[in-house]
Amino acid sequence: MVSPNTPESTSGAVPSSSAPRAIHDVVIRLAGNSQDGIQSVGGFLARLAGRSDQDVMTYMTIPSTISGGPSIFQVRMGTGDILSSGDRADMLVAFYQHSYDAHIGSLRPGGVLLYDSDHVTPVEGDNRFTQVAVPITSGTVEAVGGAGKDKGKNIYILGLIARVFDLDVQKLAALIKERFGGKNEDIVRNAMLAFDGGYAWPQNNLRDLFYRFEAIDLATRASGRPQVTMDGNQALAYGLLAAGVRHGAGYPITPWSSIMETLRTELPKYGGLFVQCEDEIAAISTAIGFSYTGHLAITGSAGPGLSLKMEALGWATMAEMPLIVVNVQRGGPSTGMPTNVEQSDLMQAIYGSHGDTPRVVLSPKNVEDCFYIAIEACRIARTYSTPVIILSDMALASRIEAFDEPDFPKLMVDPKADLSDRGADFKPYPLDAITRHAPAGSKIASGKYPTVTGLEHDELGHPTGSSKLHTQMTAKRREKIKKLGASLPSPELNGDSAGEVLLVTWGSTWGPGLEALKRINTAGVKAGHLHLRHIHPLPNGLEEIFKRYHKIVVAEINDEGLYGYGQLAMMLRARYANPAIVSVAKTDGLTFKVSEIVAGVAKHIESADLDASLGVSRQSALAKN
Amino acid sequence: MSSTVLATPPAPAGAPLTKKILTADHPTWCPGCGDFAVLASFYRVLEKLQYPHEKIVTFAGIGCSSRFPYFVNTHGGHYIHGRALPFAAGISLGNEDLHVFVFGGDGDGFSIGGNHLVHTARKNVNLTYVIMDNSVYGLTKKQTSPTSPIGFKTKTDPTGAIDQPINPMRTLLNTGATFVARSHATQVNHMTEMMLRAAKHPGFSVVEILSECVEFYAGAFDSSIPRKGGTWSLIAEKKNDGTPEDADRHDVTDEVAAFKLAGQAWPGSFGVFYENNVRKTKNVLEAELVTKARERTKNATDLQLLQATFAKMR
Ligand SMILES: Cc1ncc(C[n+]2csc(CCOP(=O)(O)OP(=O)(O)O)c2C)c(N)n1
Ligand code: SF4
Ligand SMILES: [Mg+2]
Numbered sequence: 028m029v030s031p032n033t034p035e036s037t038s039g040a041v042p043s044s045s046a047p048r049a050i051h052d053v054v055i056r057l058a059g060n061s062q063d064g065i066q067s068v069g070g071f072l073a074r075l076a077g078r079s080d081q082d083v084m085t086y087m088t089i090p091s092t093i094s095g096g097p098s099i100f101q102v103r104m105g106t107g108d109i110l111s112s113g114d115r116a117d118m119l120v121a122f123y124q125h126s127y128d129a130h131i132g133s134l135r136p137g138g139v140l141l142y143d144s145d146h147v148t149p150v151e152g153d154n155r156f157t158q159v160a161v162p163i164t165s166g167t168v169e170a171v172g173g174a175g176k177d178k179g180k181n182i183y184i185l186g187l188i189a190r191v192f193d194l195d196v197q198k199l200a201a202l203i204k205e206r207f208g209g210k211n212e213d214i215v216r217n218a219m220l221a222f223d224g225g226y227a228w229p230q231n232n233l234r235d236l237f238y239r240f241e242a243i244d245l246a247t248r249a250s251g252r253p254q255v256t257m258d259g260n261q262a263l264a265y266g267l268l269a270a271g272v273r274h275g276a277g278y279p280i281t282p283w284s285s286i287m288e289t290l291r292t293e294l295p296k297y298g299g300l301f302v303q304c305e306d307e308i309a310a311i312s313t314a315i316g317f318s319y320t321g322h323l324a325i326t327g328s329a330g331p332g333l334s335l336k337m338e339a340l341g342w343a344t345m346a347e348m349p350l351i352v353v354n355v356q357r358g359g360p361s362t363g364m365p366t367n368v369e370q371s372d373l374m375q376a377i378y379g380s381h382g383d384t385p386r387v388v389l390s391p392k393n394v395e396d397c398f399y400i401a402i403e404a405c406r407i408a409r410t411y412s413t414p415v416i417i418l419s420d421m422a423l424a425s426r427i428e429a430f431d432e433p434d435f436p437k438l439m440v441d442p443k444a445d446l447s448d449r450g451a452d453f454k455p456y457p458l459d460a461i462t463r464h465a466p467a468g469s470k471i472a473s474g475k476y477p478t479v480t481g482l483e484h485d486e487l488g489h490p491t492g493s494s495k496l497h498t499q500m501t502a503k504r505r506e507k508i509k510k511l512g513a514s515l516p517s518p519e520l521n522g523d524s525a526g527e528v529l530l531v532t533w534g535s536t537w538g539p540g541l542e543a544l545k546r547i548n549t550a551g552v553k554a555g556h557l558h559l560r561h562i563h564p565l566p567n568g569l570e571e572i573f574k575r576y577h578k579i580v581v582a583e584i585n586d587e588g589l590y591g592y593g594q595l596a597m598m599l600r601a602r603y604a605n606p607a608i609v610s611v612a613k614t615d616g617l618t619f620k621v622s623e624i625v626a627g628v629a630k631h632i633e634s635a636d637l638d639a640s641l642g643v644s645r646q647s648a649l650a651k652n
Numbered sequence: 653m654s655s656t657v658l659a660t661p662p663a664p665a666g667a668p669l670t671k672k673i674l675t676a677d678h679p680t681w682c683p684g685c686g687d688f689a690v691l692a693s694f695y696r697v698l699e700k701l702q703y704p705h706e707k708i709v710t711f712a713g714i715g716c717s718s719r720f721p722y723f724v725n726t727h728g729g730h731y732i733h734g735r736a737l738p739f740a741a742g743i744s745l746g747n748e749d750l751h752v753f754v755f756g757g758d759g760d761g762f763s764i765g766g767n768h769l770v771h772t773a774r775k776n777v778n779l780t781y782v783i784m785d786n787s788v789y790g791l792t793k794k795q796t797s798p799t800s801p802i803g804f805k806t807k808t809d810p811t812g813a814i815d816q817p818i819n820p821m822r823t824l825l826n827t828g829a830t831f832v833a834r835s836h837a838t839q840v841n842h843m844t845e846m847m848l849r850a851a852k853h854p855g856f857s858v859v860e861i862l863s864e865c866v867e868f869y870a871g872a873f874d875s876s877i878p879r880k881g882g883t884w885s886l887i888a889e890k891k892n893d894g895t896p897e898d899a900d901r902h903d904v905t906d907e908v909a910a911f912k913l914a915g916q917a918w919p920g921s922f923g924v925f926y927e928n929n930v931r932k933t934k935n936v937l938e939a940e941l942v943t944k945a946r947e948r949t950k951n952a953t954d955l956q957l958l959q960a961t962f963a964k965m966r
Contacts, residue, residue, distance in 0.1 A: 078966055205964075255965040268958060274746060276738075293961075295945035297954055300745060300938045305771040309738035312731070312768075316742020319729065320750070324742070342732050432962050439955050444747070467727040468747050470706040474673065478721050479729040489677060490722065490730075 047193050047239040050648045052082075052105020054113030055188065057181075058130045059122030061098035064181035069100030070427060071185055071202050076104040077256035077429030078198050080243050084538070085427045086112035086618065097125060106241045110538035112426065114620040117647040120184055121147050122163065131156075137650025139236060141187070143180075157236065157651065161187065161228065170224025171217050179221035186225025193239040196226065238649065250431040259397040259423030262430075263353060264289040266401025267325055269433065271440035272351065273299030274317035275325040276310040281365050282424040283327050283355040290325070299442070307335035311352070315339065318348050319479065321444025321466030323408055327353030330372045331361065333416075337380040340414055342481040344384040344504060347462040349408040349415075351401075356420040356534075358616045367616030368421040370534050371585035373594040376416045377563045383501055385508040387415040388563040392537035395430035397423055400560065402438060411507050412462045418562065420584075422535040422618045448472060454486045455479065458499055461507050512564030519558045525575035526553025528632050532582050533559045533595055536619050540582060543624035550640035552632070562595070565602065573605055580631050582611040582624050669702055671695040676725040686837035686863030687717050687784055693843040694724065694753070694782075700848055703751050711740050713765060715757035716791045717784035717863070734764030737772040737781065744779045745935060751851065752779040759789050762798040762818055773827035773856045775934040780850045781858040784837075785820060786865035787872050794868040801918075804869070820860050821914035821925055825907065830928040831857035832910065834921070837864065838877050839884070842922065849924065855933045876919035887913065887923030 055072070057065045069085050076083035086101040103113040115135045121127035121142040127149055134140060140156045142149055143163035167183040182203065189199055203222060207215045229236070257265075264286050267275075273294060277287035290301040299322075304310040310326045317324035328336065333354045343350050356372045358364025376388045387407055391400040397419060404415040446469040455477040456462055464479065465471055475487070482490040483497045491497075522544045530547070532540035537558045544556035557572060559565070573579050581596035592600060593612035600608045611627030613619070622641060629637035667673070674695050681687050698708065708726040712718035714733035721728035731739050740754045761769055761783045772779075788806065789795040795808040799820060803812040824832045831853040833846040843861060850857035862873045874880040890901040902923075903909055910926040949957060 074965075253966050255962050257965050261965075265958065265961065268954070274742075276742065293957075295938075295941040296949050296952075296957055298942055298946065300942070302741070302745065304738060305767055308735055309768055309771065312735045312738035313742035313745075316739040316744075317746040318742075319739075320743055320746030322746050324746075338732055339735065346729070432966075435955055435958055435962075439958075442954070465727075466747075467709045467743060467750055468707060474705070474725075476676075476706070476725050476727045478676075481732060482730060 047237040049241050050105070050238050051107065051241055052103060052109060053118065053192065053238070053648060054101060054103045054116045055118045055120065056099055056101040056116035056130060056133060057120045057122075057184070058097070058099045058126035059120075059180075061096055063098075063122055065098055065100045065122075067206070068181045068185045068188075069102045071199065071206070072102045072104060072188070072194075073427040073429065074202055074256045075194060075199055076102075077254040078202075079195055080254060081106060081240060081429070082109040083256065083427070083429045084109045084112045086422070087425055097129065099126075099130065104240075106243050110542045111621055112618070114622050115647075117649045118188075120188075121149075122180065123147065135645065135647035135650075138647035139649050141184075157649070159233070159236070161232075166224055166228060167221055171220050179217055182218045182221040183225035186222040187228055188225075189222075190226045190229045191233070191236060191238060193237065235651070236649070250434070252432040252434065254429045255432050256427050256429045257394065258285075258425055258427050259391065259394045259419060260285045260355070260425075261289060262394050262397035263391070263401050263417070263419060264293070266398035267351065267405065268293060268297060269398070269435065269438050269440065270402040270405035271442035272323055272325050272405060273297055273442045274301070274314070274322045275299075275327075276302040276304050276313035276317070277327055278304050278307045278310050278332060280307075280329045280332050282357055282421045283329050283332070283353065285424070286327055286353060286355070297442075307332040308339060311336040311339040311343075311350075315343055315348050315350055318350050319464070319467060321446060321464075321468070322442070323349050323351065323405060325351040325353065327351075327355070327417075329355050329357050329365075330359045330363075330375065333372060333375060334379065340386070341380040341382055341384050343414040344380070344386055345382075345481045345483075346479045347412045347456065347504065348464070348479070349412050351404050351408055352414060352416045354416060354418050355424045356418060358421075358614075364616045366421065368535070368618055369585060369614065369616060370418075370420060370536070370583050371594065371614075372418060373533075373562065373583075373585070373598070376418050377598070383505070385505045386563065387411070387413055387508060387511065388418055388561075389415065390418040390534040390560060390562050391423060392534065392558055392560060394423060394426065394428035396560070398430075398433060402440070405440065407511060410461075411511055412464065413508065418534060420535050445469070453477075455488045456484060456486050456500070456503075458486055458503055461510075508564055512561075513567060515561050515564070515566035517568045518560065518566050520555055520572065521557075522548055522555040523553045524555060526555065527576065527634070528552065528554045528578045528580055528628055529573065529576035530554060530556045530580050530582060530624070530628060531559065531595070531599070532556070533562060534583075536582055536584065536624075539619040539621050539624055542621045543582075543628070546621060546625050546640060547628060547637060550634070550636040552634055552636055554628075559595070569599075570603055570605075573603060573607065577607065578631050579605065579608045580611055580628050581608060582619060582627060584614070584619065585612055586614050587612040669698055669705055671699060673705070674698055674725050675723070677722045679723045680719060681716060682867045684866040685716070686786065686861075686865070687720070689837040689840055690717075690755075690782065690784055690843065690861055690863055691720065691723055693840050693847060694720075696840075696844045697847045697851060698726075700844075701751070701851060707750050709740075709743055709750050709752045710755070711743065711752065712736050712755045713757075713760040714791070715760045715789075716865070717755060717757040717786075718760055718791075720755035734760050734766075735768060736760070737765060737768040740779050740781075741772050741775070741777040741934075744777050745938060748935060748939070753851070754779060754781045756781075756783060757790065757797075758783060758785040758787060758799045758820075759797045762820065762823065766798075769824075770827045773824070773829040773858065776828070776830050776855045776931055778855055778933045778935045779857075780847070780853075781856070782847065782850075783820070783858065783860045784863040785860055786863050786869055787817075788865050788869040790865045790868060806868075819914060821920070822911065824858055824860065825910055825914055825926055829858050829926075830855040830931055831924070832926040833857075833859045833924045835859055835861045836873065836876055836884070836922055837861055838873075838879075839922070842886075846924070853927065854929065855931065873919065876922070882919065885919075885921045887921045887925070889924060
């Protein structure tokens with residue numbers, strides 16, 4: 028089959044005639060099998076975007092089977108803020124027939140299909156898209172030469188994309204060399220041969236389809252620091268390091284494992300250690316043990332593991348021990364959909380465990396925020412001597428984003444334990460002040476050493492059965508968390524400060540939510556978007572904000588439950604007793620598409636404008652006009 | 653983190669630690685409970701060791717025996733049922749200067765905490781664990797424990813226990829613990845000696861002490877109390893003195909011999925079953941990882957390390 032873009036005559040190279048067209052951003056979906064190295068192409072593009080001061084966001088699916096299986100990596104790169112990985116792709120690269128079959132529906136009208144002509148036969152005459160036949164497999168074999176293996180197809184495609192989008196070849200080559208540099212020379216050479224092969228192909232085979240990203244307004248990058256690219260789990264781990272965490276313990280589970288792997292590798296360099304324990308209960312116990320010696324420690328898991336940690340979390344609340352617990356949410360319950368995204372652990376995080384256990388729950392909004400929220404969590408844990416749960420999710424854990432390098436000299440926290448002598452009047456659990464433990468190893472002038480305990484206790488830590496003390500101590504543990512709530516800044520509010528609808532999101536739904544707001548505003552609906560990073564305690568002022576809108580629509584990735592409300596919506600309704608709070612919830616294991624949120628809002632406000640705007644199936648930016 | 657392990661206690665700074673100083677709340681145990689004697693022995697152990705007061709940690713899970721930390725005036729904690737060992741591992745690995753003692757019952761250690769026992773022991777975390785075995789659940793008022801003998805009547809086995817109990821010594825040897833001893837709450841001198849040796853042992857040391865619950869299992873250990881017609885059988889340890897008698901004595905470094913002792917018929921023998929001073933502790937192994945990593949990074953500061961890591965991610 029001949030692509031409409033292949034020149035009719037191959038005699039004499041057809042140089043790219045038209046000048047590259049400027050585009051704002053592009054969504055490229057690579058679809059193949061997990062062993063094809065698709066993730067690494069995505070990774071190269073993401074890091075290149077970071078190095079070019081562009082914004083970037085990726086989305087990947089990893090099959091939960093160990094090897095093989097279909098896999099995709101989607102990268103959206105461009106100029107200005109990139110808030111979501113894109114509902115639909117502008118370019119689809121299909122390595123196999125199954126990749127084509129499964130993903131052609133995700134291509135925008137006017138988009139570009141690049142398919143491996145050695146493996147894929149697309150529907151003939153499908154003129155919704157620009158179809159380009161590329162001999163990816165044979166082209167790679169030819170470029171690399173040698174044993175005729177098609178290893179390197181991914182790098183071949185990377186070269187091709189680099190040519191089509193006029194990417195910085197020198198930077199890409201540097202990235203490839205960095206990536207493969209540690210291995211032998213042959214590998215780097217073969218990778219560069221594949222890259223050059225792919226890069227040369229469009230020049231001789233494509234007449235147009237050349238693009239260039241709009242110039243970047245460098246003023247928007249005010250920090251003056253270069254961009255870095257990483258995934259949310261890395262950002263979280265490094266945030267903990269910056270915050271002075273040097274001790275941790277965990278048990279492997281997807282998608283949390285890479286945090287513990289990073290910490291296990293990094294911590295010894297910083298004089299710390301991370302212990303792999305026999306299970307999640309041991310892990311949280313060991314972590315609290317570290318905290319007890321004065322070293323704020325971290326443990327973490329995904330939903331099932333968080334459930335195992337619950338009894339110990341109850342103890343940490345009772346004994347008032349500082350602790351960081353990371354929960355990278357995935358699809359549940361039970362083993363559920365272990366490599367999919369869900370935001371269904373919110374209630375577990377806030378209310379799991381036994382007894383009255385007021386605790387702090389924070390949730391990062393994007394990859395960059397994973398770094399900063401880790402620092403904030405540590406500050407809160409130390410200041411209020413309390414466990415803090417960070418609710419991340421599979422989407423944040425696995426996607427790569429670019430962000431400005433943090434201002435480390437300003438952020439670094441000294442990890443030293445405070446083993447200073449305590450005065451004779453030292454009380455571990457004063458009723459009128461926030462608990463400050465004397466870590467084991469610190470001298471106490473009175474010679475009376477405290478017992479930290481999960482039994483209800485008096486101010487000195489002695490067990491008590493006194494109803495009065497239980498009431499007082501329960502209030503003490505509650506009040507300090509309320510005090511934290513009172514100190515929290517007003518949450519981020521975008522769009523109209525009053526109007527028809529307020530869209531509320533938490534966690535990784537931030538980006539699609541903000542993008543949905545833009546579409547809703549564009550459709551002429553007065554609307555705002557409020558994002559909650561502090562899930563528990565809630566910041567002050569929400570009640571007043573909610574009153575300014577007719578409907579408050581909470582979008583989250585979990586089930587609407589027995590009463591028709593997602594978990595955050597349920598909590599907000601209980602907290603504010605505001606019947607205007609409604610819910611948009613879903614459980615397909617995928618991040619929200621912007622259009623899904625807009626549709627959800629439209630349903631609640633019955634807006635003809637919004638319905639109309641949804642009806643427009645947007646053309647790809649790559650479409651030929 | 654320093655890589656030294658505790659072998660000899662440093663000279664005390666202030667007044668010597670006495671039983672008077674070490675005494676805290678009055679024990680809430682039933683009169684006659686075996687645990688009183690364990691506590692009395694522990695005071696003697698600390699008096700002998702003279703560790704700096706603030707560097708001693710007394711820790712426990714949940715159970716009658718696990719109330720222990722309230723009665724000892726040291727830094728300490730009362731954690732959740734069965735999980736004291738991983739917590740104590742965090743204490744031991746978190747501050748190398750501390751001397752960590754964990755107390756608990758047979759249910760706490762062998763049932764709900766059984767898996768933690770195996771893993772804390774095999775990792776050879778530097779701490780001392782004392783199991784006060786009364787072969788019953790005391791705190792919850794007489795249910796079957798993993799060491800209750802077949803036929804013992806409890807509230808959960810009103811016609812007598814039917815499940816095979818564990819053999820504590822075999823179980824402990826199997827975990828890979830590097831110091832395993834057995835004692836009896838009626839033998840204060842012996843208990844003191846065992847706990848003292850356990851405390852001085854570099855690595856995971858465990859002492860199982862038969863400690864009678866007078867309330868729910870009176871007479872459980874009479875068969876090893878001479879006063880009550882039982883036999884007190886002490887392990888004679890090899891002295892390596894070349895005498896013919898020495899050939900029959902127990903070599904504590906011989907694991908096979910230790911398992912043989914553990915297989916003796918009830919009530920068995922008391923003393924040190926096994927001691928391994930060769931295996932490195934987890935504390936030392938982790939410290940070595942730090943030393944190697946610091947050498948590789950040429951002692952870069954935390955700030956330099958993070959900045960270098962991020963520079964690679966540009
Ligand atoms: C998670 C949990 N399960 C059950 C209990 C109830 N419980 C407390 S102590 C105990 C058993 C105590 O037996 P043992 O460990 O032998 O200690 P003893 O009281 O005999 O000294 C049980 C089942 C608990 N506190 N926590
Ligand atoms: S119930 Fe038994 S174990 Fe508990 S204090 Fe009384 S005698 Fe001791
Ligand atoms: Mg017991």
